[in-house]
Amino acid sequence: MKAFVTASAGGDSDTKVSQLALALRVAASMHDVGKIGIPDSVLQKPGKLTDGEFEIMKSHTVIGGQLLADSQSPMLKMAGEIALSHHERWDGTGYPCRVSGSEIPLAARIVAIVDVYDALTHDRV
Template sequence: MESHDYADGSGHRDQLKKYAEDIARLYQSEKERRKELEAARDSLQEAYRETINRLVIASEYRDENTGDHIIRMARYSALIAEKYGLPEPEVEQIHMASPMHDVGKIGIPDTILLKPGKLTEEEFETIKSHTLIGAKILSGAGSKLLYLGKEIALSHHEKWNGTGYPKGLSGSRIPISGRIVAVADVFDALTSKRPYKGPMPVEKAANIIAEERGKHFDPKLADVFLNNMDAVLKIKAETTPTF
């Protein structure tokens, strides 16, 4: 027994130093492991985001919609969600899932989707089915984001007063995500240029949103949108190409 080690305390000190070094090493390798995990998670999320983007691009490819519509309506949707007071992670999910609202258009024949004139009643029924087709494409997914995409695809044409489609749901029976996207989507469709129409002035489109509060739109969400027109115009300016 090396009692002299203990006599001056140096043995204890050496032992403690060794423990401290072991702990520091463990801590360091744990930190590195966590960093690697975070990097893997980030690149997975990026791949996920990109895959969703490509799905959306594929579904919008034949349509008159440009990519700007998707970017703007997603940002308007996130703005409404945020100002309404939804928690930050839900705002982000709505931002990412709202571009999927029309993925079902991929299943609508060109002759109807691209028809320049007025649609017959039967053709309009076919157009309406883009909500159900979208929901079918996105159903059964395990991720929260695709589930939300499905919810939005299915409910973005429902109306607060129950006269929308496909189910004719009314009021708070329509998921909040669909109610939010309805305002954002209609406002952007009205104020955007399409091959068959010019952009409607913002004031006129805002008046339509106001007139439709409690009819087409959830009155609270319409108010949130109209009370934040400064932010809406900022998004519009940032996301509309000037050429």
């Protein structure tokens, strides 16, 4: 979000908040882009994943972060932070980097909350 805020400097605060909200909404939609690198046999498995399959699934965060890492667009930079960090946890028990607290980008913290809510309220497809 820092890159986006820096790039959108100037203008009134309502406009900045609106721009940030729009950027976050678009960037958040790419949070699982790294799943493009996960085999369908793991993605579409109807039952519980084995430990090995779960390790493969967890790699979607790194894959997504790498896909977006070199972008020049502030919004896509935010999307890369989200893709990499949306499974990190405040207490450091998340993945892939086991960062904690404010080390987790704010946009990723927001998306993590929404992602958990979505998982709790919808059946897995």
